[in-house]
Amino acid sequence: MSFQLELSDLPDLVRGAALLGTGGGGDPTIGRTLVAHALRRRGDDGEPATITVLDPDELTEDDFVIPTAMMGAPSVLVERLPSGDEPAAALAALEARLGRRATATMPIECGGINSTIPLLVAAQRGLPVVDADGMGRAFPELQMETFAVYGVNGSPLAMADERGSTAVVDAGADNRRMEWMARGLAVRLGGVAYIAEYAMDGPTVQRTAIPRTLSLALRLGATLREARETHREPTAALREALADTLYRHGEVLFTGKVVDVERHTTEGFTRGAARVQAFDSDAVCRITFQNEFLVATVDDRVVALVPDLITVLHLETGEPITSETLRYGHRVTVFAIATPELMRTPEALATFGPAAFGLDEEFVPVEQIEKPQVTVLS
Amino acid sequence: MSFQLELSDLPDLVRGAALLGTGGGGDPTIGRTLVAHALRRRGDDGEPATITVLDPDELTEDDFVIPTAMMGAPSVLVERLPSGDEPAAALAALEARLGRRATATMPIECGGINSTIPLLVAAQRGLPVVDADGMGRAFPELQMETFAVYGVNGSPLAMADERGSTAVVDAGADNRRMEWMARGLAVRLGGVAYIAEYAMDGPTVQRTAIPRTLSLALRLGATLREARETHREPTAALREALADTLYRHGEVLFTGKVVDVERHTTEGFTRGAARVQAFDSDAVCRITFQNEFLVATVDDRVVALVPDLITVLHLETGEPITSETLRYGHRVTVFAIATPELMRTPEALATFGPAAFGLDEEFVPVEQIEKPQVTVLS
Numbered sequence: 001m002s003f004q005l006e007l008s009d010l011p012d013l014v015r016g017a018a019l020l021g022t023g024g025g026g027d028p029t030i031g032r033t034l035v036a037h038a039l040r041r042r043g044d045d046g047e048p049a050t051i052t053v054l055d056p057d058e059l060t061e062d063d064f065v066i067p068t069a070m071m072g073a074p075s076v077l078v079e080r081l082p083s084g085d086e087p088a089a090a091l092a093a094l095e096a097r098l099g100r101r102a103t104a105t106m107p108i109e110c111g112g113i114n115s116t117i118p119l120l121v122a123a124q125r126g127l128p129v130v131d132a133d134g135m136g137r138a139f140p141e142l143q144m145e146t147f148a149v150y151g152v153n154g155s156p157l158a159m160a161d162e163r164g165s166t167a168v169v170d171a172g173a174d175n176r177r178m179e180w181m182a183r184g185l186a187v188r189l190g191g192v193a194y195i196a197e198y199a200m201d202g203p204t205v206q207r208t209a210i211p212r213t214l215s216l217a218l219r220l221g222a223t224l225r226e227a228r229e230t231h232r233e234p235t236a237a238l239r240e241a242l243a244d245t246l247y248r249h250g251e252v253l254f255t256g257k258v259v260d261v262e263r264h265t266t267e268g269f270t271r272g273a274a275r276v277q278a279f280d281s282d283a284v285c286r287i288t289f290q291n292e293f294l295v296a297t298v299d300d301r302v303v304a305l306v307p308d309l310i311t312v313l314h315l316e317t318g319e320p321i322t323s324e325t326l327r328y329g330h331r332v333t334v335f336a337i338a339t340p341e342l343m344r345t346p347e348a349l350a351t352f353g354p355a356a357f358g359l360d361e362e363f364v365p366v367e368q369i370e371k372p373q374v375t376v377l378s
Numbered sequence: 379m380s381f382q383l384e385l386s387d388l389p390d391l392v393r394g395a396a397l398l399g400t401g402g403g404g405d406p407t408i409g410r411t412l413v414a415h416a417l418r419r420r421g422d423d424g425e426p427a428t429i430t431v432l433d434p435d436e437l438t439e440d441d442f443v444i445p446t447a448m449m450g451a452p453s454v455l456v457e458r459l460p461s462g463d464e465p466a467a468a469l470a471a472l473e474a475r476l477g478r479r480a481t482a483t484m485p486i487e488c489g490g491i492n493s494t495i496p497l498l499v500a501a502q503r504g505l506p507v508v509d510a511d512g513m514g515r516a517f518p519e520l521q522m523e524t525f526a527v528y529g530v531n532g533s534p535l536a537m538a539d540e541r542g543s544t545a546v547v548d549a550g551a552d553n554r555r556m557e558w559m560a561r562g563l564a565v566r567l568g569g570v571a572y573i574a575e576y577a578m579d580g581p582t583v584q585r586t587a588i589p590r591t592l593s594l595a596l597r598l599g600a601t602l603r604e605a606r607e608t609h610r611e612p613t614a615a616l617r618e619a620l621a622d623t624l625y626r627h628g629e630v631l632f633t634g635k636v637v638d639v640e641r642h643t644t645e646g647f648t649r650g651a652a653r654v655q656a657f658d659s660d661a662v663c664r665i666t667f668q669n670e671f672l673v674a675t676v677d678d679r680v681v682a683l684v685p686d687l688i689t690v691l692h693l694e695t696g697e698p699i700t701s702e703t704l705r706y707g708h709r710v711t712v713f714a715i716a717t718p719e720l721m722r723t724p725e726a727l728a729t730f731g732p733a734a735f736g737l738d739e740e741f742v743p744v745e746q747i748e749k750p751q752v753t754v755l756s
Contacts, residue, residue, distance in 0.1 A: 164550055171543040181566050188562030
């Protein structure tokens with residue numbers, strides 16, 4: 001169902017987006033600030049200070065949807081704030097290349113800042129945002145999209161930066177090469193850039209996107225807030241909220257204290273690993289990341305694997321923690337969420353399963369993995 | 379004066395282009411092979427197997443000249459031969475972006491492979507090539523153009539590779555940033571890419587280009603060949619040929635044996651230095667390069683400086699040697715050529731004088747530098 005997104009929805013939305021960001025996707029607070037500013041300006045201009053969030057079922061063949069996003073290392077984004085005009089400039093550059101105006105924008109990923117970038121464009125341009133995305137979570141690379149898995153070309157991709165530079169990259173049907181070229185440019189532009197890519201019509205959105213992930217983020221964010229307000233254990237509330245969605249299953253993997261985080265920014269990514277020590281045993285949970293959390297092991301046995309969602313939450317508040325802000329001493333719950341079936345097909349796993357990240361492990365759905373006997377506080 | 383370039387002109391042209399390449403610009407043999415192939419194909423198709431080389435004075439306001447070129451590390455080019463379709467693909471991508479077809483192409487530099495790339499495009503497309511360029515020699519970076527110095531934007535720049543990928547980069551009036559973005563992409567595309575940039579009308583070519591440098595390359599190449607055929611000392615013949623051109627002055631700086639070359643390929647460039655030991659004294663000439671030879675010193679005193687042309691020739695044959703092929707044991711003449719006055723103005727020196735290469739020395743015209751007393755064999 002389509003709905004109007006209001007300023008007051010933003011805190012829940014970005015909390016839910018941080019959860020679905022699985023540790024990556026960039027700090028959604030930055031995106032929230034920009035969207036709030038754009039919405040207030042719409043209000044000042046006498047326009048309704050809301051954004052139309054369009055249910056994908058309402059799209060038609062006449063729709064021309066151009067997703068917009070940020071790309072780059074979350075570490076850099078924090079240091080180098082956007083002016084706010086970049087994503088709309090990228091959209092305009094792609095429209096000029098294609099000779100056609102977008103009827104709507106859409107997230108390429110529903111986690112982190114990229115759930116908010118299309119909202120910013122929508123507020124600035126008066127466009128609706130489609131309630132869907134191409135990752136159903138966050139991933140670090142631009143070919144890791146259900147759009148790509150199911151035959152949409154990311155090219156041509158348009159890029160813009162805060163100095164007014166633009167670039168249009170066209171690698172034809174080779175979405176990996178598009179990512180490779182765009183990443184090189186993004187690194188040259190200071191590690192962060194804003195993009196428009198994967199232009200498609202309404203039926204193609206319906207066939208390839210993960211539906212209703214903006215409203216899911218809103219709902220999961222509200223769930224975490226309400227749990228805190230009612231002093232309810234947050235992961236129990238999350239499991240309940242997930243049950244009747246495409247994601248179905250949520251599960252606590254581990255609880256403990258962060259005892260070590262190694263992290264470096266290289267080739268436009270934030271890479272590293274964190275170790276969490278159990279409160280009441282010697283058990284150790286290790287989580288590796290490339291922007292997003294990719295694998296969780298407990299005592300060297302895999303307990304969850306990309307593309308299933310691995311999230312790290314503050315133990316008491318359930319607030320999601322990013323790979324960027326994870327610090328020694330954090331008391332955390334490691335919480336996994338089953339990814340939608342559209343993201344577990346063989347072709348989907350070939351694009352963003354463990355092997356796509358250089359990992360040797362075969363993907364096993366998180367709900368089917370036998371877990372070590374570790375006492376968890378929940 | 380305009381003229382028809384024939385297949386039989388190519389050996390002289392590329393020899394002259396290698397000289398004007400001042401050690402860089404890429405191996406013109408590769409370009410020559412591609413142009414020869416394209417000319418033969420024109421002949422097979424019943425077209426005249428020649429290319430019209432257009433005198434810049436004959437251009438009008440209705441002309442739309444789009445220069446074409448290779449960019450990247452000469453070291454890489456040797457390993458990774460072009461298919462031959464890339465430069466025309468770059469031109470087509472820029473024409474599509476600008477919504478206008480080129481009436482002619484032109485070199486951005488008259489040294490090395492980039493004297494031949496526009497000939498290739500011209501033969502394939504049936505376009506004339508303007509007898510002029512934007513460097514009057516070779517330089518390693520795309521903003522180092524008289525076009526840029528005198529107010530032409532390199533952006534938008536189009537790029538193509540041998541796999542059919544394209545990119546269009548637009549950094550507005552910031553030609554340095556255009557170079558930075560394009561270089562990042564070229565590195566991602568394997569270290570070499572093909573470009574179209576600095577689109578301009580006829581009067582702008584007349585105002586900003588170094589005129590008649592293709593015919594100069596042809597003439598200097600013929601001079602070296604004839605000197606060899608008549609057993610004449612090659613640098614004497616070169617000095618004579620240069621006297622009534624914009625370059626006016628040629629001068630032997632040193633003769634000796636190459637005793638050391640350090641060379642590495644980094645960030646898309648071939649960088650390093652060579653040492654030449656005099657035959658009959660302890661004197662040492664040191665030549666540093668970034669693709670092109672930048673500075674020559676004799677016993678640590680500067681004897682020639684960019685943008686004046688520093689060339690290294692085989693002692694006996696006068697055949698130019700590139701920074702890429704220079705080897706221990708080569709017996710060489712280090713020969714300098716004064717650069718045209720259009721390239722010695724304060725604004726030109728700001729763009730491609732010594733400081734632009736991170737060098738501390740002030741530019742002094744080579745003909746005004748007092749040289750150490752070194753015996754030279756010539």
